[in-house]
Amino acid sequence: MxxxxxxxxxxxxxxxxxxxxxxxxxxxxxxxxxxxxxxxxxxxxxxxxxxxxxxxxxxxxxxxxxxxxxxxxxxxxxxxxxxxxxxxxxxxxxxxxxxxxxxxxxxxxxxxxxxxxxxxxxxxxxxxxxxxxxxxxxxxxxxxxxxxxxxxxxxxxxxxxxxxxxxxxxxxxxxxxxxxxxxxxxxxxxxxxxxxxxxxxxxxxxxVGIRSLHVTFRGEAAHAGTMPMNQRRDALWGAASFVLRARRHVMDNYSPGVCNVGMIQAAPGAFNIVPAEVACALEFRHGSDAEMDAMEVDLLRLLEECAAEFDLSVSQQATPPVIxxxxxxxxxxxxxxxxxxxxxxxxxxxxxxxxxxxxxxxxxxxxxxxxxxxxxxxxxxxxxxxxxxxxxxxxxxxxxxxxxxxxxx
Ligand SMILES: [Zn+2]
Structure with a gap:
C-alpha cells in the first residue's frame, strides 16, 4: 500500500x-x-x-x-x-x-x-x-x-x-x-x-453552530449589611442560579451540545453593595440547527425562571449566529x-x-x-x-x- x-x-x-x-x-x-x-x-x-x-x-x-x-x-x-x-x-x-x-x-x-x-x-x-x-x-x-x-x-x-x-x-x-x-x-x-x-x-x-446572547439581570442596589436577606433583589443571585441550572439542563437534554457563561460583571461592584445589575455573556453550541432552536427556547425560559425566583427582571440581546x-x-x-x-x-x-x-x-x-x-x-x-x-x-x-x-x- x-x-x-x-x-x-x-x-x-x-x-x-x-x-x-x-x-x-x-x-x-x-x-x-x-x-x-x-x-x-x-x-x-x-x-x-x-x-x-x-x-x-x-x-x-x-x-x-x-x-x-x-x-x-x-x-x-x-x-x-x-x-x-x-x-x-x-x-x-x-x-x-x-x-x-x-x-x-x-x-x-x-x-x-x-x-x-x-x-x-x-x-x-x-x-x-x-x-x-x-x-x-x-x-x-x-x-x-x-x-x-x-x-x-x-x-x-x-x-x-x-x-x-x-x-x-x-x-x-x-x-x-x-x-x-x-x-x-x-x-x-x-x-x-x-x-x-x-x-x-x-x-x-x-x-457546530454558535449562538451568543448578552444577558442582563436587574434587581436593586442595597446596603450589604442593613438590608435583610429575604428582602434583597440581588441580580447576581439570579445569574448564579442560571449558570448552574443551564449547565444541568444542557447536560441532561442536549448532549453533546454545550453552553458557557464566559463573562459576568456585577454593578455597582463593591463589597458592601448588593448587586443591582449583572451582565453576562451566554454562548451555546450544537451540530443541529433544530436542536439549537430548542436549546434557545429552553435557555430563555430558564432565564425568566431564575429572574422570577429572586424578583428580578432580565433582558437579552443576540449577536449574529454561526449556522x-x-x-x-x-x-x-x-x-x-x-x-x-x-x-x-x-x-x-x-x-x-x-x-x-x-x-x-x-x-x-x-x-x-x-x-x-x-x-x-x-x-x-x-x-x-x-x-x-x-x-x-x-x-x-x-x-x-x-x-x-x-x-x-
Ligand atoms: Zn486551526
Missing amino acids: LKINETRLLSDIEELARIGATADGGVSRPALTAVDLEARRWFQRKVAEAGLAYAQDGAGNQSAILHSDPPGAKRILAGSHLDSVPNGGRYDGSLGVLVALEALRTLKDHDIVPALTLEALNFTDEESAIMGLMGSKAVAGRLSMADYGRSRVDAAELSRRFAAAGITRESMLTATRDDVLAWVELHIEQGTRLESAGLDIGVVDAI PARMNESVMGAIERAADNLGLSHERMLSFAGHDTQNMAAIAPAAMYFVPSVKGISHNPNELTTDGDCVKGANLMLHTLLELTTAFA
Whole structure:
C-alpha cells in the first residue's frame, strides 16, 4: 500500500515550527506578519522543490497543484492554515497544510498522475488576526468589504500587511471559486474525545453552530449589611442560579451540545453593595440547527425562571449566529474507506471549534477529520500530536484524496 514519506513529513513539521518559534516551544505566526510571510515563502519553496505547480489567489491563499492528465478544470482540494494564534502551538492548521502537501509529493514521487487535479492549500488568516477565516470565506464568496472594515488591525497596518503579501482590497474579493469538486481538511482535535476513546481518527459529521446572547439581570442596589436577606433583589443571585441550572439542563437534554457563561460583571461592584445589575455573556453550541432552536427556547425560559425566583427582571440581546455546517456523506465515506484500508480506528464526531471547512462546505461537498491532541491542549505552546499520529493522519490524507478522485471523476 502506498505510504507517505515519514521522514520528510516529520522534518517539515520541525522546520516550519522554527518559523515564529517561541521560547517555550510554541509558535507565534499571526496572519501576514513578518513571520507568517516567512512561513508562506517556506511553503512556496517546498512546492517548487517538489516540482509541483504553485499559485496564489487574490486573497493570498497559496496552492500546491498536481495536475491530472489531461489537466481538468475541476479539482479536489485539501489543506488548512499556516497562521497561528499569538503564542500558539505548532500543529493547529500547519499539520493540515503539511499532510496535504506531503500527499501530493508522494504521488509525484511515484509518478502517479491522479484522475483529477489535486490542490493543497494554505488559507490566509484562519485564526482571526485580521478578519478570521478570511481565505476560506473569500473562496466561498462569503467575504465582503464590510469584513475589511471590521478588521482587527487598523487600516494602515492592514494595508501594509496586504501589500507585503500581494493582496489588495479589491483582489481579496476575486478569490471565489467554482472549480471545486470536493474538499477535505485534517485538523488536530483540540479536545480529548479521541484520546479518551483510544481512537486514531475522528470523522467530523458537523461543525457546530454558535449562538451568543448578552444577558442582563436587574434587581436593586442595597446596603450589604442593613438590608435583610429575604428582602434583597440581588441580580447576581439570579445569574448564579442560571449558570448552574443551564449547565444541568444542557447536560441532561442536549448532549453533546454545550453552553458557557464566559463573562459576568456585577454593578455597582463593591463589597458592601448588593448587586443591582449583572451582565453576562451566554454562548451555546450544537451540530443541529433544530436542536439549537430548542436549546434557545429552553435557555430563555430558564432565564425568566431564575429572574422570577429572586424578583428580578432580565433582558437579552443576540449577536449574529454561526449556522452549523453539515459535512458531506460522500466525502465522509471516502475518509472512512481510506481509514478502514489503512487499519485506522475511527468514529464520527462533532467539531466544537470553527474551521475553514465550514466555508468550503458552502460551495462543495466537504468534510474534515481529526487526529488526537495530547491532553486536548491547543492554542498553547504545549499543543502536541505525536509523530505516529501525524504520520497516520498524512497517510489517511493520501488515501482519502485517491478515494475522492475515484468518487468524483
Ligand atoms: Zn486551526
